Amino acid sequence: MIELEGLERDALIELVNIGVSRAAVGLRKMVGEQVTLSVPSLDLMTRAAATKLIRERENMDLVAVSQDFEGVFSGRALLIFPLDSGQSLVRVVASDVIGDGEIDLIEEETLAETGNIVLNQCIGSMANMLQQRLTLSLPQIIRGNGQSLFEQSATADDGVVLFLYINFAIDVRDVRGYIAMLMDLPSLAVLKRLVNDFITRIVGPEVSGAA
Amino acid sequence: MGTTIMIVDDSRLARIVLSKAIATLQPEWTQVEAGSTDDALAIVDRQSVDVAVFDYNMPGRDGLSLAGELRERFPVMPLAIVTANVQDEVIAGARAVNATFVSKPINEETLRGFLSGAALRLRSAGK
Numbered sequence: 065m066i067e068l069e070g071l072e073r074d075a076l077i078e079l080v081n082i083g084v085s086r087a088a089v090g091l092r093k094m095v096g097e098q099v100t101l102s103v104p105s106l107d108l109m110t111r112a113a114a115t116k117l118i119r120e121r122e123n124m125d126l127v128a129v130s131q132d133f134e135g136v137f138s139g140r141a142l143l144i145f146p147l148d149s150g151q152s153l154v155r156v157v158a159s160d161v162i163g164d165g166e167i168d169l170i171e172e173e174t175l176a177e178t179g180n181i182v183l184n185q186c187i188g189s190m191a192n193m194l195q196q197r198l199t200l201s202l203p204q205i206i207r208g209n210g211q212s213l214f215e216q217s218a219t220a221d222d223g224v225v226l227f228l229y230i231n232f233a234i235d236v237r238d239v240r241g242y243i244a245m246l247m248d249l250p251s252l253a254v255l256k257r258l259v260n261d262f263i264t265r266i267v268g269p270e271v272s273g274a275a
Numbered sequence: 276m277g278t279t280i281m282i283v284d285d286s287r288l289a290r291i292v293l294s295k296a297i298a299t300l301q302p303e304w305t306q307v308e309a310g311s312t313d314d315a316l317a318i319v320d321r322q323s324v325d326v327a328v329f330d331y332n333m334p335g336r337d338g339l340s341l342a343g344e345l346r347e348r349f350p351v352m353p354l355a356i357v358t359a360n361v362q363d364e365v366i367a368g369a370r371a372v373n374a375t376f377v378s379k380p381i382n383e384e385t386l387r388g389f390l391s392g393a394a395l396r397l398r399s400a401g402k
Contacts, residue, residue, distance in 0.1 A: 074288040081286075081332055082379050085360035098364040103285065103334045189359075193380065266380070267291045 068256065073106065075259050076228075079190050080104045084230050084243055087186040094178060095156045095234055102231040111214045114227040114246065118210035122146055128206045128213050129179025133187050135198035137254045139226075139247035141187055142206075142213060143179040146241070150175060153239045176203040186243060194258045214246060226252050278397060279305045279322070283315040283329035283341065284357070289381070293328055293357070296383045300390045312336035316344060324352070326393045328377070328386075331358035331365060339368040346372040351400065353393035357381060 068076065081104055088099040109117075118126070127150040129143045145153065154174045155167055162170060180203045191198040206213055214225075226247040233240040247255060280301070282293045290308050297306060307324065309315040311333055318324065327345055331338035338356045345354055354374035358365065361378060369376045375389045 071288055074286050078286045078288050082359040085332065085358060085379070089359075089361050092362045092364075098362055101332060101360070103332055263288065266382075267288070267295060 068106075068108070071263060072256060072259050075263050076255070077104050077106055079193055079259070079262070080106070080186075080228055080230065080245070082193065083186040083188075083190040084232075086189045087182045087243065088232060090181050090185045091178070091232075091234075094181070095153070095237060095239075097156075097234050097236050100233050100235065104228060104230045106226070106228045108224055108252075109227050110224055111246070114225065114244075115210040115214050117227075118144070118213070118229075118242070118244075122210070124148070125208060126210065126213065127175065129175055129183065129203045130206050130213065131179070131183050131187075131203050132201040133198045134201075135191070136196050136258070137198075137247060137251035139245060139251055140214075141183045141200070142242075142244045142246075143182050144213060144242040144244060145175075145239070147207075149239045149241055152237055153178065153234075153241075156234075156237050156239070172205050176205055179203045182243070194262055196258060213244075224249055226255070276323075277303060277305055278325045278394070279307060280326040280328065281307050281309060281315060281318060281324045283309045283312070283327065283333075283338070285310050285330065285333045289330060289357075289379075292381050293386075296381060296386045297328075297390065299383055300387060301394065312338070312341040312344075315341055319345070319348065325397055326353045326390075328355045328357060328389070331356055331360055339365065339372075342369065342372045342374045346374070351396070353389070353396055355386075355389045355393075 088101055092099045125147045127145055127147055132140050154171045157178055158170055158174045187198055229242050229244040231242055282290050284290045294306055307318055309318055312335055329338045329341055342354055342356055355377045356369045356374050357377045357379055359379040366376055377385055377389055
């Protein structure tokens with residue numbers, strides 16, 4: 065099994081941290097209120113374990129915007145909300161353009177568009193720092209429990225994935241959720257190489273060689 | 276007495292990058308490192324620090340909280356908060372305690388302005 069060594073793990077968390085911080089800046093512009101972020105968590109686990117982790121934290125139904133990314137490595141990025149938080153967010157983002165009674169009509173579109181902006185900023189800045197080009201699929205709305213979120217559309221195996229997640233909250237608007245990323249193992253091998261290249265670029269070969 | 280700069284980041288990689296950039300820009304300065312706000316406060320309790328550069332998003336107390344505590348104890352210490360999180364509230368929080376805002380990712384260029392400004396302030400203060 066592929067392991068992430070100390071500095072690789074550190075570099076990957078730092079990449080995610082920068083990507084998510086930029087995404088939070090974008091989200092803040094949309095909602096007009098501060099978006100707070102947790103420190104990213106990163107683990108290698110099975111999809112089932114990732115599902116369990118989210119379900120243990122959230123006992124209500126979830127709504128998520130999901131986008132698959134592809135390039136030298138691939139995986140899925142998700143913006144996940146408890147159902148009521150998703151609705152609060154839609155109300156905040158869309159309140160200027162539409163009346164309260166009509167919110168339901170545009171809930172999915174608004175969530176998809178918000179997710180698209182946040183996830184693109186996050187994946188885009190990570191890809192830039194790794195000097196890679198990644199393409200994102202169109203946003204897809206998934207509803208249900210943790211399980212449906214992490215099921216891969218193409219391959220339904222339960223292999224080990226790299227699971228990254230971060231909590232975010234917009235306290236004054238009662239919105240909270242997660243940004244999560246899943247990557248399969250063949251991708252992880254490539255990612256590991258790219259992360260090492262990234263480390264070498266920013267700190268020089270002598271340090272990354274010793275890591 | 277020479278100048279001592281404190282680097283605070285939970286990421287070892289980020290500390291290495293900061294440390295290298297500082298070593299290039301201010302080779303004479305002594306560096307001390309901390310991995311959290313609490314560690315950083317413990318360091319200033321036991322030794323003298325002239326300049327501090329720190330991350331915003333850290334486990335436990337964040338960089339703004341560290342900035343506030345340092346500012347209370349050291350009214351003129353040059354402080355820089357390093358983050359990609361350029362939300363208005365974070366920038367305002369840094370300004371409120373007179374800390375400089377440096378955006379991630381870090382390199383020599385992004386740090387140059389803060390470090391030369393800090394060196395100037397320390398010299399004019401007779402350090």
